[in-house]
Amino acid sequence: xxxxxxxxxxxxxxLSDEEKDALAKLMxxxxxxxxxxxxxxxxxxxxxxxxxxxxxxxxxxxxxxGGRQIMAWLVPGDFCDLHVSxxxxxxxxxxxxxxxxxxxxxxNGLEVLAEDHPTLTRALWWATLVDEAVLREWLVNxxxxxxxxxxxxxxxxxxxxxxxxxxxxxxxxxxxxxxTDLADSAGISSVHVNRVLQxxxxxxxxxxxxxxxxVLDVGALEAFAGxxxxxxxxxxxxxxxxx
Amino acid sequence: xxxxxxxxxxxxxxLSDEEKDALAKLMxxxxxxxxxxxxxxxxxxxxxxxxxxxxxxxxxxxxxxGGRQIMAWLVPGDFCDLHVSxxxxxxxxxxxxxxxxxxxxxxNGLEVLAEDHPTLTRALWWATLVDEAVLREWLVNxxxxxxxxxxxxxxxxxxxxxxxxxxxxxxxxxxxxxxTDLADSAGISSVHVNRVLQxxxxxxxxxxxxxxxxVLDVGALEAFAGxxxxxxxxxxxxxxxxx
DNA sequence: CGGGCTTTTGAGCCAAATCAAAAATAGTGG
DNA sequence: CCACTATTTTTGATTTGGCTCAAAAGCCCG
Numbered sequence: 001x002x003x004x005x006x007x008x009x010x011x012x013x014x015l016s017d018e019e020k021d022a023l024a025k026l027m028x029x030x031x032x033x034x035x036x037x038x039x040x041x042x043x044x045x046x047x048x049x050x051x052x053x054x055x056x057x058x059x060x061x062x063x064x065x066g067g068r069q070i071m072a073w074l075v076p077g078d079f080c081d082l083h084v085s086x087x088x089x090x091x092x093x094x095x096x097x098x099x100x101x102x103x104x105x106x107x108n109g110l111e112v113l114a115e116d117h118p119t120l121t122r123a124l125w126w127a128t129l130v131d132e133a134v135l136r137e138w139l140v141n142x143x144x145x146x147x148x149x150x151x152x153x154x155x156x157x158x159x160x161x162x163x164x165x166x167x168x169x170x171x172x173x174x175x176x177x178x179x180t181d182l183a184d185s186a187g188i189s190s191v192h193v194n195r196v197l198q199x200x201x202x203x204x205x206x207x208x209x210x211x212x213x214x215v216l217d218v219g220a221l222e223a224f225a226g227x228x229x230x231x232x233x234x235x236x237x238x239x240x241x242x243x
Numbered sequence: 244x245x246x247x248x249x250x251x252x253x254x255x256x257x258l259s260d261e262e263k264d265a266l267a268k269l270m271x272x273x274x275x276x277x278x279x280x281x282x283x284x285x286x287x288x289x290x291x292x293x294x295x296x297x298x299x300x301x302x303x304x305x306x307x308x309g310g311r312q313i314m315a316w317l318v319p320g321d322f323c324d325l326h327v328s329x330x331x332x333x334x335x336x337x338x339x340x341x342x343x344x345x346x347x348x349x350x351n352g353l354e355v356l357a358e359d360h361p362t363l364t365r366a367l368w369w370a371t372l373v374d375e376a377v378l379r380e381w382l383v384n385x386x387x388x389x390x391x392x393x394x395x396x397x398x399x400x401x402x403x404x405x406x407x408x409x410x411x412x413x414x415x416x417x418x419x420x421x422x423t424d425l426a427d428s429a430g431i432s433s434v435h436v437n438r439v440l441q442x443x444x445x446x447x448x449x450x451x452x453x454x455x456x457x458v459l460d461v462g463a464l465e466a467f468a469g470x471x472x473x474x475x476x477x478x479x480x481x482x483x484x485x486x
Numbered sequence: 487c488g489g490g491c492t493t494t495t496g497a498g499c500c501a502a503a504t505c506a507a508a509a510a511t512a513g514t515g516g
Numbered sequence: 517c518c519a520c521t522a523t524t525t526t527t528g529a530t531t532t533g534g535c536t537c538a539a540a541a542g543c544c545c546g
Contacts, residue, residue, distance in 0.1 A: 012329075061380075063383070063388075063469065067387045069382065069383040069386040071382045071383065072379075083372045086255075086365065086368055086369050086372055087373070087376065087476050088476065088478065091379070091473055091474040091476070092474075125329055125368075126330070128371070128372070128375070129330050129371070131375065132326070132371070132374065133330065133334050135375060135378040135379060135382065136302065136304070136314045136315075136334070136335060136378060137304075138382055139312065139314045139378065139381055139382055140304050140306070140314065142382060142385040142386055142430065143385055143429075143430030144311075144312045144430065145306075186386075187385065187386030187387065226306065226307055231334040231335075233330050233331065233334070235331065
């Protein structure tokens with residue numbers, strides 16, 4: 001199975017085999033990390049670029065009162081800190097949500113490679129801009145959708161994003177987050193998350209058990225949540241990959 | 244008074260006089276627009292890049308139930324649609340909030356200029372990444388801060404951003420938004436916005452009258468809101484500009 | 487099989503929504 | 517410059533979605 005980073009970037013620009021190989025070869029490390037471990041702290045300026053290869057991580061900020069807001073889920077193929085070289089330092093932290101595998105790319109190596117390959121540069125910036133588009137949709141989700149629709153929308157999105165890297169066949173996916181993590185993502189209490197999940201199960205939209213999420217009827221869940229995948233900019237059906 | 248776009252970009256990278264001139268000359272149009280007019284619709288792929296020169300605009304999405312979520316305020320110097328060439332089409336709409344002046348830059352011209360000027364390219368991507376950082380903070384704001392702190396935080400941010408383009412001397416600024424627009428930005432009802440504003444006034448933190456917002460004590464408001472400007476990545480005190 | 491986490495249930499409460507109307511402001515045309 | 521509208525802002529009364537507090541039940545694993 002191909003590298004999830006490569007699989008993802010192919011949605012952004014048509015990479016040549018040479019570019020794909022060069023990118024894969026740049027990944028110098030692949031370290032397994034446990035659940036709920038901090039990878040990068042606010043204020044850091046990591047030397048390497050981190051990429052999630054397996055599992056789920058997140059961007060988050062802590063508030064003075066101890067509250068935590070998760071601002072993004074990072075799924076296989078997602079960069080953690082591509083933006084650091086331009087912004088100087090992290091303005092938020094990165095942690096794993098589940099046991100994960102994290103790879104590293106030397107920042108210099110990536111920059112040199114990108115200089116020689118405009119298509120790769122396009123793909124990298126495409127990925128950054130899609131992250132921004134996802135953030136906008138999360139804001140809409142928080143601001144305007146009641147909690148059942150909000151949680152449902154998050155499930156629709158994660159299904160679509162995992163599908164784009166071939167990790168959600170038949171709308172069944174590994175999704176071993178805790179309800180507390182979901183609560184910190186959706187901006188509601190974990191008690192309320194629990195009640196909302198019961199409702200989504202009762203309505204026959206999903207099952208979620210033992211860390212495996214199944215969307216029983218993608219169309220129905222998307223209709224319920226008011227989900228439209230346009231903001232993911234995946235440009236048509238996911239590319240099929242020869243093996 | 245220099246161009247607000249140039250003033251803003253200088254926070255991101257040290258532009259040469261040649262770059263600043265070239266950028267200013269690229270601005271082919273500067274059209275006055277009334278309040279509450281749509282500039283760009285979801286699904287559009289505008290040929291020119293739009294920049295706000297005066298007034299306030301916003302990014303927003305409409306929901307099926309008629310609700311509107313504003314996801315970003317665009318102040319003088321901000322791009323509306325720099326990302327369109329990479330993402331293909333707008334996944335949200337842009338409208339003015341107040342009477343504004345909007346300028347245009349030919350997309351090709353900007354790209355050619357950027358190709359010849361790596362520093363300018365850096366500045367443009369810096370601006371994009373700061374937009375993303377602001378979005379993250381808005382998400383924290385929506386998810387975790389009670390409404391008085393939330394509104395206060397938005398005022399702190401807009402003061403800092405306007406200050407960065409020299410438009411908020413002494414923490415007094417033109418800010419002629421309606422309470423409804425503020426409500427659609429903060430994700431609360433306009434009735435509640437009104438009550439929150441009374442509270443902020445009663446506590447002596449702000450005045451807001453006739454479209455002019457005054458922050459009476461910047462430190463006090465920032466402490467109240469839990470505001471930390473690090474996410475704006477302005478890198479130290481705003482540059483002073485020779486005239 | 488016992489300790490620690492995560493999920494689930496129950497009861498009471500509060501921030502913010504809704505609905506409805508009045509007061510204040512800002513435009514607009516005569 | 518003023519009357520006439522239309523929009524905003526403000527107030528009041530009521531309802532509600534989601535929170536907090538607290539405890540029970542289930543689960544994972546050594």
